Amino acid sequence: MKEIDMEITLSTTKKTKPQADKLEFGKVFTDHMFIMDYITGQGWHDPRIVPYQKITLDPSAMIFHYGQSVFEGLKAYLTSDKEIFLFRPEKNFQRLNKSNERLCIPPIDVDKVLEALKELIRVDQGWIPDAEGTSLYIRPFVIATEPYLGVAPSDRYQFIIIMSPVGSYYKEGIHPIRIAVEQAFTRAVNGGTGEAKTGGNYASSLKAQEVSDKEGYAQVLWLDGIEKKYIEEVGSMNVFFKINGEVVTPALNGSILPGVTRDSIIELLHHWNIPVSERQISMDEVYQAQKAGTLEEAFGTGTAAVISPIGEFLWQGEKLSVQNGETGELSKKLYDTLTDIQNGRSDDPFNWITKVEQKVIQN
Structure with a gap:
């Protein structure tokens, strides 16, 4: 050093x-x-x-x-x-x-x-x-x-x-939050400043958050700024979905912030031999998985909360429940593992x- x-x-x-x-x-x-x-x-x-x-x-x-x-x-x-x-x-x-x-x-x-x-x-x-x-x-x-x-x-x-x-962050244990899928406002686009951690990104998100607050939702799920089809982030966090045994998170595309917690989650999943992919994922794919019963979990990741389970999405006027509104097994395991490493309660095999x-x- x-x-x-x-x-x-x-x-x-x-x-x-x-x-x-x-x-x-x-x-x-x-x-x-x-x-x-x-x-x-x-x-x-x-x-x-x-x-x-x-x-x-x-x-x-x-x-x-x-x-x-x-x-x-x-x-x-x-x-x-x-x-x-x-x-x-x-x-x-x-x-x-x-x-x-x-x-x-x-x-x-x-x-x-x-x-x-x-x-x-x-x-x-x-x-x-x-x-x-x-x-x-x-x-x-x-x-x-x-x-x-x-x-x-x-x-x-x-x-x-x-x-x-x-x-x-969680006074009484981690609890799933309700999320509104944002249809009107755009957080960022490829070529903009979405992958940079700059104040303007957060200022531009406030209006959508204000609207979702009034509707009783904790955060907004951001879709891409061009087609309003593909999922990018949830609030100011990266987002993950467990669908039919596989964990999926939106690929870094120039408009998504490369989270440190996100990177750690991916490394942990590889370490546990749990299938994980970084790819484009649409809200329609999540919708179809929820209807088919294969949407097992959804959660946001970030420094403040570490893991923030998602219990419900509001999309096009329809409420989509995830894990019956309860914290999923994988979400809880990821949260416990990361916080145990951070607080010295367990070994740190990743340095x-x-x-x-x-x-x-x-x-």
Whole structure:
């Protein structure tokens, strides 16, 4: 691993940590943050850990006008042995660079920023909750900061990492959710920014989510933007279907985000010798399988929930039940296996875990 030489300024005023049973996602943040700057001709420079604080930008900063921004999401876990685990963090930073490339943002050095993240975690290691199902959510992001009203790649950027303790996604075990198949709005198309993790993708999904919320559905199932026929994602997650013994997930096609959890699920299924394929799958195929009784399970995958079982689809006015609205056996096994590895409750045969060595921080 590459070492990173950076300045660390510790906060003199510590925040009050929330109780584990009162944690809300993305509401409370740790005492410190990591920042690094970029200027064309100088490159990435001045890496530093500083007290969590507001950032000041010029009103003409290009992020506000042309949306040059990317982000990632990953977690740190505290095991029962008080070890700190990260789950495949290099994958997140590699994906960040792919998003950077699509948005014309200069790449980061994956090894160096991973070392910076470890140091930030060590500084705020007391913020990692230890209650069952809790973790420290980590949000790295890049924004364009050059003050310029011109449609062109920025010459200045900031790379920032903030962290937030979060509770269990499922308070009382995993439960299937109801999904509405989206027919009017489009999330992304091949050639767009669908495979990049950029804020604009999420902003464009809000209207469809607002409509589905009013109809009592937790998420929307996105179809392709051209024919409105082929399945792509569910909400902000990748999606899987178990049909007649085979697990199928939409193939990465340029408009689908390549999820780290998605990749891990596929690797696990291969490891268990369960047939799995990445291919084009239509909503009509899912409909026909449900009618024939061969649609055995459906679930979304992502960092926050890991596995989110789907119990019902609403498509063209018809409600399609999956697994009688109950969590399927495979969904539960995948969830238990991944969370056991992430939390150090079981062995890691895939070398997915990165340990963060702890140390005493002197104020």
